[in-house]
Amino acid sequence: MTKVALLGAVAGLIGVAALALGYQAGRSGVTVADAAPDASAITASAANKAEVEGIVRSYLINNPEIMIEVQTALNAKQEAAQKEASTEVIGANRDKIFQSPMDAVFGNPAGDVTIVEFYDYNCGYCKKALPDMDALLKSDPNLRFVMKEFPILGADSTRAHIVAKAFKALMPDKYLEFHRDLLGGEGRATEASAMAVAVKLGANEAQVREKMLSPEVTKAFNENFELANSLSITGTPSYVLGNEVIPGALGADVLAEKISQIRNK
DSSP: OOHHHHHHHHHHHHHHHHHHHHHHHHHTTOOTGGGOOOHHHHHHHHHHHHHHHHHHHHHHHHOTHHHHHHHHHHHHHHHHHHHHHHHHHHHHTHHHHHOOTTSEEEEOTTOSEEEEEEEOTTOHHHHHHHHHHHHHHHHOTTEEEEEEEOOOSOHHHHHHHHHHHHHHHHOGGGHHHHHHHHHTSSSOOOHHHHHHHHHHTTOOHHHHHHHTTOHHHHHHHHHHHHHHHHTTOOSSSEEEETTEEEESOOOHHHHHHHHHHHHTO
């Protein structure tokens, strides 16, 4: 639990205790007229506050597990609220998320389930997740895998992704091979390394560089960043599956189970 959350929870408990004391005072016959502040009342109030704080502090020290219960309940409430918000965003942006013509589609274009991955070519976890995608595509012939380029790890990532977008526009049939080579390669992905992969796969460098200047490239990135922001996606890889945002490289088995749950609904 963070210090801020701990202090907030303690403050809440103190507030509840203070309300309880106030309620008891009300029951004892205190009226509005009686409540006019004077020096003795202020002194008593300060003493009551110190007493309440002492009681709460003692209780928490003797029962620290309650803070875990508070944090667990808070986390559950926040996760439920985030899931509800994500469901609304996904529902309002289904075409942009699942059907954008600017994204690469691997697997079965007419698959019955679509999974969307936000990724960065310099993300170590995305590199680890590459075999997960390959395993899912190999084992599930009805899976449609949408790739959303989301370069968030510096200028090198941005330039590498611009090359990737240009290559996809010129040679879409070889983009999966390009993607595997660049994401699965050693070292940091840069404009130079991305261009080297493109040329190796048969692209004309001059044509790629010309395509890199296309406004469609910038439009694609802007749309992906706007969607990620709306979905509270801040890291890679992050997946969208059904009405759920799934952050992190959780492994092929976890994703396969979630895909199965969607099919069984």
